[in-house]
Amino acid sequence: MRNYILSHTNIKNNCLWHNGKLISKSDETVNPISFLEEIYKSLNLSYPKFFKMDGLSKLGILCAELILKDENINQLFPKETTAIVLSNKNSSLQTDVAYSKTINDFPSPSLFVYTLSNIVTGEIAIKHKITGENAFFIEPKFNAELLHNYTELLLKENDAVLCGWLNINEKTCEGFLYFVAKQDANDEKKINFIEHNPANITNLYNN
Amino acid sequence: MxxxxxxxxxxxxxxxxxxxxxxxxxxxxxxxxxxxxxxxxxxxxxxxxxxxxxxxxxxxxxxxxxxxxxxxxxxxxxxxxxxxxxxxxxxxxxxxxxxxxxxxxxxxxxxxxxxxxxxxxxxxxxxxxxxxxxxxxxxxxxxxxxxxxxxxxxxxxxxxxxxxxxxxxxxxxxxxxxxxxxxxxxxxxxxxxxxxxxxxxxxxxxxxxxxxxxxxxxxxxxxxxxxNQEKNNCVEVVSGCSANDANHISGPSRTGEGLYKCLQKVLPNNFIPNFINAHGTATEFNDEMESIAFNRAGLQNVFANSLKGYYGHTLGAAGVLESVFCAESLKQNKIIASAGFEEQGTSIKLNIITKTENKKSTTCLKTASGFGGCNAAVLYKLNNA
Incomplete structure (x- = not known):
């Protein structure tokens, strides 16, 4: 058994890609939240809670959706031994700023609950009933080595890891999630498997 | 699998x-x-x-x-x-x-x-x-x-x-x-x-x-x-893990699902530690959830405390600060009273420590839970050569 990347999603420059295939694209003048809401509609997601979420959670929910709606991934891996390992630069800063503007007037509880980086982890976990390990790392830029290293450690005791980078501010958003799992190296399907190593992760991130 | x-x-x-x-x-x-x-x-x-x-x-x-x-x-x-x-x-x-x-x-x-x-x-x-x-x-x-x-x-x-x-x-x-x-x-x-x-x-x-x-x-x-160096009278991090409730972003699972899962993993073969340093934030829902998870793991009679009654909730510092106390409690043979506790207040009765006193312990469980449905637990053990 070896660790392979089975699926990945990228959101960057107002484009959505799944496994290297362009799924949707918007004008670059469209702001990140509007673009994410366009994607939501185009995927026919019926999940009204989406509209209550902050930008970071919206970004994470959409990236995870494309990966986990695939039956080969959704049904083959036990949710209790699937970990979620995420990272970004901004933590929840966009929502922190929005919340801090409400402090002197009426502090908003619905904004405050999103002022933690790992709320998006919770949102993904709830939507897909994933109860495994969690970790959220803050890095100045995408760090394939760190994610690869920690994922490899987790896969010693767990079956799969949903992993990646979710970063958002007013002007841009960048999402890259990928799903790593143990696979039989002799499996016929392995032609579609991407070996889990930092170089491959970086390539997929750069799309 | x-x-x-x-x-x-x-x-x-x-x-x-x-x-x-x-x-x-x-x-x-x-x-x-x-x-x-x-x-x-x-x-x-x-x-x-x-x-x-x-x-x-x-x-x-x-x-x-x-x-x-x-x-x-x-x-x-x-x-x-x-x-x-x-x-x-x-x-x-x-x-x-x-x-x-x-x-x-x-x-x-x-x-x-x-x-x-x-x-x-x-x-x-x-x-x-x-x-x-x-x-x-x-x-x-x-x-x-x-x-x-x-x-x-x-x-x-x-x-x-x-x-x-x-x-x-x-x-x-x-x-x-x-x-x-x-x-x-x-x-x-x-x-x-x-x-x-x-x-x-x-x-x-x-x-x-x-x-x-x-x-x-x-x-x-x-x-x-x-x-990685063992010393005399030093505490080992025996096991540790995290788990998500997959239930609610700003409230714990009512049945303590994620925490219970952590306890099952860090306490092999129903191991019973000498005491528990719980998260114990003093909110109605957190403390109730912890009592349920501890009870499900058969830990309801184990001495337990929370340090939030001394320090308040120190958020990102809490897990480290409280682990320092776990280590000192083990090394100095003390169990520490859970400040602020007077009367049982969870539906499952816990064995909350009411008096700081000398007591020899060799193992201690540390737990934490947080927004986003996250939970973690670590088992510490005093290694005395």
């Missing part, structure tokens, strides 16, 4: 020296003595014209101590950075570790870092320091750590999760020594936020008590050196 074959680690992880910077003192021993004497950090403070009970470090004492112990200008560092630098310095200066060694790592745990930079724009502090990795860099550069720091920000399990991550890296023989520092400050941001959720107590908090009405916030920086 593949059958699990347990991989035996190359190394073990041990807790070495530590530090706590808090209103109860600027060293582990001072904090431990103060808590054993029943002192508490919470006082009535005014933030943004509102009164709160919170555990806050005296600003002048922090600046004076920083000036005298570091010879650096306190104005060049934020409140949080000063706390962290003092904390790491105490650990480094009492150890033989070399920050410049490739086998030494610094892990920083925080929820909100320099969040006060959003409120008061201190002119000489760069606005970039609002980014958590920038804060970690400032601390790391001060000590000239050669490796880039790892920053963990995972709500209220951040500190305990940072210890679990350090344990895994040491077991995999990637490092010899890892300093884990957890820190958060009390700010108008967090106070107003928890207040907006009606989660704050207007009095000193009462974990697990019938009359508990919510949390107090506290600030602290706590550091611990985790090493």
């Amino acid at each position: 593949e059958t699990k074959t347990p991989v035996s680690p190359l190394n073990k992880a041990f807790l070495h020296n530590s530090n706590i910077i808090s209103p109860l003192g600027f060293a582990t021993e001072k904090n431990f003595i103060a808590v054993c004497e029943g002192k508490i950090g919470m006082k009535d403070h005014v933030f943004n014209h509102v009164n709160y009970y919170a555990s806050v470090i005296d600003t002048k004492l922090l600046d004076d101590t920083f000036s005298s112990q570091t010879k650096s200008n306190p104005n060049q560092f934020t409140r949080l950075e000063k706390m962290c630098i003092l904390s790491v310095q105490d650990v480094v200066s009492h150890s033989t570790i070399d920050a410049k060694d490739k086998r030494t790592l610094f892990i920083f745990s925080t929820t909100k870092g320099n969040i006060d930079l959003l409120e008061n724009n201190q002119s000489i502090i760069s606005a970039e320091r609002i980014y958590l990795h920038e804060t970690a860099q400032v601390i790391s550069k001060y000590f000239q750590f050669v490796n880039k720091p790892i920053v963990v920000s995972n709500a209220c399990i951040s500190g305990l999760l940072a210890i679990i991550i350090a344990k895994r890296l040491i077991e995999d023989d990637q490092y010899d020594n890892i300093i884990v520092t957890g820190a958060d400050i009390v700010s108008t941001f967090t106070l107003s936020g928890f207040n907006s959720l009606s989660a704050l107590s207007s009095k000193v908090c009462k974990p697990f008590d019938k009359n508990r009405t919510g949390i107090n916030l506290g600030e602290a920086a706590a550091s611990i050196l985790i090493s």
Whole structure:
């Protein structure tokens, strides 16, 4: 058994890609939240809670959706031994700023609950009933080595890891999630498997 | 699915020296003595014209101590950075570790870092320091750590999760020594936020008590050196894991699902530890959830406490600070009273410690839970040669 990347999603420059295939694209003048809401509609997601979420959670929910709606991934891996390992630069800063503007007037509880980086982890976990390990790392830029290293450690005791980078501010958003799992190296399907190593992760991130 | 074959680690992880910077003192021993004497950090403070009970470090004492112990200008560092630098310095200066060694790592745990930079724009502090990795860099550069720091920000399990991550890296023989520092400050941001959720107590908090009405916030920086070297009378990080409730982003699972899952994993073969240092925030839902999870794991009769009645909830520092107390309790043969507790207040009766006294223990369970549905648990064991 070896660790392979089975699926990945990228959101960057107002484009959505799944496994290297362009799924949707918007004008670059469209702001990140509007673009994410366009994607939501185009995927026919019926999940009204989406509209209550902050930008970071919206970004994470959409990236995870494309990966986990695939039956080969959704049904083959036990949710209790699937970990979620995420990272970004901004933590929840966009929502922190929005919340801090409400402090002197009426502090908003619905904004405050999103002022933690790992709320998006919770949102993904709830939507897909994933109860495994969690970790959220803050890095100045995408760090394939760190994610690869920690994922490899987790896969010693767990079956799969949903992993990646979710970063958002007013002007841009960048999402890259990928799903790593143990696979039989002799499996016929392995032609579609991407070996889990930092170089491959970086390539997929750069799309 | 593949059958699990347990991989035996190359190394073990041990807790070495530590530090706590808090209103109860600027060293582990001072904090431990103060808590054993029943002192508490919470006082009535005014933030943004509102009164709160919170555990806050005296600003002048922090600046004076920083000036005298570091010879650096306190104005060049934020409140949080000063706390962290003092904390790491105490650990480094009492150890033989070399920050410049490739086998030494610094892990920083925080929820909100320099969040006060959003409120008061201190002119000489760069606005970039609002980014958590920038804060970690400032601390790391001060000590000239050669490796880039790892920053963990995972709500209220951040500190305990940072210890679990350090344990895994040491077991995999990637490092010899890892300093884990957890820190958060009390700010108008967090106070107003928890207040907006009606989660704050207007009095000193009462974990697990019938009359508990919510949390107090506290600030602290706590550091611990985790090493692959075993010493006499030193505490081993035996097992640790995290799990998600997959239930609610701002409230725990009613059945303690994620925490119970952690307990099953860190306590093999229904192992019963000598005592539990619980999360015990003193909110109605957290303490109730913990009692249910402990009961499901058969731990309802084990001595248990929460330290939130001394320090309030120190957020990203809590898991590290409370682990320092676990280690000291084991090494000094003490069990510590759960401050604020008078009357059973959970539907499952727990064995809450009501008196600090001498008692020999060799194992202790530390737990934490937080927003985003996250939970973590670690089993500590005293290794006495």
